[in-house]
Amino acid sequence: MEVVDRNTEELLINHYSQLLETDPLGGLRKAAREAFLKLGLPAKKAEAYKYTLIARILGKNFDFTALTEPATSWKKEACQDKFYPNDEANHLVFTNGLYNQEFSKIKSSSADLVIETIDSQSLENIADLKQNLGALTDDKQDAFAWLNLATFSQGLFLHSLKNKDNLPTYIYHFNDAPAAAVSMPRVLALVESGSRLRVYEKTFRSGEANHLTNSLVEVDVKANGELRWTKLQNQTMADYAIEGFYGIQERDSRIYTNTFTFKTALTRNNLYLSLDAENCETHMHGLYHLNQTSHVDNYTSVDHTKPNSFSNELYKGIVDEKAHAVFNGKIYVRPQAQKTNAFQSNNNIILSDDAKVNTKPQLEIWADDVKCSHGCTTGQLDEEAIFYLRSRGIAKQHAKALMLNAFASETVQEVQDEHIRAEVENLILNKLGV
């Protein structure tokens, strides 16, 4: 076999050749495979990956000819030890990208929240699942979304039934990388009209080798439904992740996303939300607090297609040492989306000479009766303020922490779950050494 001639895309996808052969998804996989190979990993000149040369970074850090299927050294108990101390909640486990029902603890009744493994069986039996899987990504030209669809197995299906106020749901990913490995977790969440779902997602790892996660979440929120989704990305300098999040909203619905990134070799978040009806409300909050050589690229897109909807995006960044943060915020307001209110801001504090921020708002507005605003700032901590705090007896490092905490708090306050909020607050303080 002549592997050297093959390109990265083929090597990556052939790693899953067995899956592809069986194709339990009824042709879906094969089509996704074709689409992925045709599109290819974003090339050097790809505008959407201008500051994140993804193919090169992955090529440098992963030997695609020698990717392994990660072993599951995570035992049930070890996983459950990491659960947040909340008994009135669902704790759902993925190991190496596969949903693991046995390791999970489910509290919700299936009359409120259906929690299912996505596999060939459930795809056949559950019409809602079959209908919606992959529905939001097919027009998006996102190679990683195709890759996930072609290669995921044992995904997670969350179906929040009509008018149910559901218990909080934590999703934990336990990865294990004895050798360079990839995982492809996938979640589909349907939130029926008038129901509420809150999801908190977090990742753990063991082993030292590089690990690549290519995850995909699809959410569909029906009339007057509410979805809150928080991602806590705090991994190691051997973790690489491309995380896709695609959402569509019906009228009067609300989506809140919170994306916190603290540590990673590379994380690219692709967040696409489509406000596809009137009177939708969308809040996208993010905080990245980076040091070492962490690289985070938040690529976000909010698409207003109907009148009278509201979106608000706020990303804040603290960038230290040699870290690099990228933010790209697209707002589309389609011709018929009159009376849209769309706000966006991205504020950064740079703490070292070697840290770097690239931020770019991109507004495309075709409707004329709209209120849109955007603003990006990148600056340093106010020295005058630090002196003021120090002159009252507060140590320099602590003074900085007070100010950075205040800077970040707007995004932290958005998190309803007290465990996650406390964890985020601690992560900020720990990072500042106070």
Place this chain on the structure above:
Amino acid sequence: MLEIKNLHASVEGKEILKGINLTINPGEVHAIMGPNGSGKSTLASVLAGREEFEVTEGSVTYKGIDLLELAPEERAREGVFLAFQYPVEIPGVTTTNFLKTAVNQVRESRGEKPLDAVSFLKLMKEKMKLVDINQSLLSRSLNEGFSGGEKKRNEIFQMAMLEPALSILDETDSGLDIDALKIVADGVNTLKTKETATIVVTHYQRLLNYIVPDFVHVLLNGRIVKSGTKALALELEDKGYDWIKEETAAV
């Protein structure tokens, strides 16, 4: 308590303080007056440890230690307090939270236990009365959107909370109406003891009717060119600074 000898300081290569000599004993109140731009705030800032000013010559000894060697927070913990001419607005940090951190870090440096929430609140309530400041102001972001008067009052409130040995009030009177001025002055006077000293930097004689100085110094072009008693302040009020400028030029 404080001994300043031949103090020279520059900012961006420009010399601003050109040889200040000043000795202050416990229990004393010293007023420093002088026209705009003469270096009053610079002197105050150098004493508090602002790093953008470079001390090029001279020494400052405070309670027998070399003050210039200490970081700003260490000076504060040793009992030096500067009420800023322009208090800084800090969005997102409440006065209460900030002061709790400050008070407890100062206590910690002295080997005292940190105050718990209840004791801290009690201390706050007591000191709030002193400067007639209200609770709602303190739960807002530090100085953000405060009126000029509220900012100055907040400075004195912080002073009351920290109970410094050496207080430097940099134009705490400017922008205050007469009622606020009286309250602030009363607060400062109440905090005064035989062990504490106060430097009052001001433009106007008015404040000195309420905080009565033992000595008055005139700072002109980076030097103390004249010292006297309260009578000097009255004379300055009457005659302005020009006669001193002429007198100094003649020397």
